[in-house]
Amino acid sequence: MKKVLGIFGLLVFICIATHIMSDAFLTEFNIENLIRRSALFGILSIGAAFVIITSGIDLSIGSVVCLIGCLLPWMLVERGMSVPVSLFAVLAVSLLIGFTHGLLITKIKLQPFVVTLCGLLFYRGLTRGIVHDQTQGFRGGFSGLRVLSQGQLPIPGTEFGIPNPCLILVVVAIAAIILLNFTVYGRYMLALGRNETATRFSGINTDRITILAYVICALLSGLGGLLFVLDVGSAQPVDFGNFYELYAIAGAVLGGCSLRGGQGTILGVVIGAAVMQVLKNTITLVDAIPTNIEYAVIGAVILAGVVTDEFVKRIAAQRRSQVAQRVE
């Protein structure tokens, strides 16, 4: 919980600092846009978190976003398929991807890094092949469907509204919190991420739990891809979703997940993903920071975050052993 407060403090700090340095930050348009982007990346980060908690990794998130983001308009516009069929198809594809990752990792015992790295390459190449490198868009149609991403829930009595992706994130996050903290599956993920042997010796089918984590991640990547393309309106297969896996993983790590596994909170991860987006926004808005060093700033902030965390942990461990010695 302290960790969540820490990362929340960082978010607030960056927001205040940006507001002081730029008038454009606290405008209705900017904030709404920021919330929308944060929510979309938050969904991806939650998926990444499940995999990371089981001490795995998923590098294919961005390519899955690309695949789904291109497939959806392609099926609707180019192939003239119906909305329910198309939605069902992208859901099935995401599910299949996650299941395949899980099987390769648990049954053939490949390393998650390798499996999902191949996925990263494979799904992008596949997408470009299917759509022949052509940008896929809705051509002004399907506005009913696009409300999912573009619409908002008006707050009564004000002219503001909550963007729909934010509502979807809230639903996903609540479901994820329940799954991780209150069901046996989440408990097993935490246990196996920290001590796989002990978990197996407790009679738990660890393979099944691992597969579940990759399925969740792929499903949320697919959902992310769907919402991203509905938001933007078109997807270019060459670079749609490029590097999104890194933002997702960085958000999860910043939010308190350890790549060693067994650690992480959904709330922290959501805030971590938001920090990433606010930072990008800051770099764009504040004139003193040249836009071309964007990645350097983001890298430095994440590094500073995890270094601080490591030191805090060390101090806590020291204090604990001192207490233990006194008890002796």
Place this chain on the structure above:
Amino acid sequence: MTESPSTPFLQARGLTKGFSGVTALSGVSLSVEQGEVHAVIGENGAGKSTLMKILAGVQPQDKGQILIDGVPIVLNGVDQALAQGIALIHQELNLADNLDVGSNIFLGREPTRLGLIDSKKIESQASHFLSMVGLDIDPRTLVETLPIGVQQMVEIAKALSVNARLLIMDEPTSSLSHRETEELFRVIEKLKSQGVTILYISHRLFEIETIADRVTVLRDGENAGILEKDEISHDTMVEAMVGRNISQFYSRKRCEPGETLLEVKELRTLAWPQHAISLEVKAGEMVGIAGLVGAGRTELLRAVFGIDKSESGSVMIADKRFSGHKCRDAISAGMALVPENRKTEGLILEMGTRQNIGLPALDRYRTAGIFANASREREASDQMIREMHIKTPSDWQHVRYLSGGNQQKVVIGKWLSMKPKILLLDEPTRGVDIGAKQEIYRLMEELASEGVAILFVSSEMEEVISMSDRVIVMHEGRISGELAREHASEEAIMHLATGGQVQDFSKTGNIK
């Protein structure tokens, strides 16, 4: 065999188990009564841990039968053993320490309500099992915040929660403090009174004197007797454990020791900071360190070599005195360590003999500042392959595919090419065949006669006794005694290694 009037709770008959040709257990039998604390003792490698693993379903036996209440059972996997009420408390703790106590106790058997974990129920039931082991802690406490002794109790509580009727405790006190050990004994007494049977493995004979009702002794993978309650004493146990005829299976040439090359002064290792250790080894002298597994021998060697930091103290290597040195300093001063585990610490398995032998000297013989000196590397490796009779199809053959003995020769050769003045060896002949053993002994002998100071750790009694000029015995992180060659008998070493006193020992008159 006639059945006793009451069938024993657990019986094992003729258990045999081999690992790639080496027999760990051969025809071992065991009979445990309901509600007793039954200890299993034996030297390093006597087969205790193998026996326990078979009983807990961790690995299957090759031959033999296990009966519970007189009924033969098959144990295929830990869960089947658990279903029979047999639970193993591992030597290394097996908890997910990022979860709380209650979650660990019920891991894999969480009570649920409406599909969600019923935390209330876990808490209340966990409290019940925690109180059975005398713990008054909140089940919501994170395991990683608990001291190791309490974690051990949590593990016992976890075993009790599956209604274990037989608890197997493998060296349960190895990481516990004195107070925690006493607490554990209280819990064991309490469990006993509730009818739980305990199989207790320990090197610490004093503990066994305190709590065991009966003792089964193993020696070299075979039964070596049973001691009833009134027969259990430190001396009877030591006698039953050793009772072997040691033929001087390698008689070695001795040489007159020269000047002191290694002097360890008041060294405190991180593992055992409460004990300061001092020792010295002279040129041409071979000193063996004996003791039971976990006595702190490896930690001592590592601290002397500088791989591990030490708390305080100093080490003199040749004529340089160091405190808080790194192994780089030790190596350049003329020291080398042949580590305990050659596959993980001694070799790069995916490299050939030549590259492995060349590795430590690579830095010293650079050409033009940055290039590896390939010809020198080849010469060094050719020389070692020749002198040490390393059998390999070529010096490029990955050492992974060599036999254990040849691998060990590569590790030793790697350091000999550096011409060390002081050689530390940790279990130099573990897992090598008898022929390679003899060659390694001959090599050690040669090095000593050339004036190298040798300090080695060994768990093999024959090896320590026949190779050493002096034997240092360690017990729980301290040197419990030192024996000159003529006094180094197996009994004397075992006595010191299990915590006996030097003076006690001279009174028993076992020293000639």
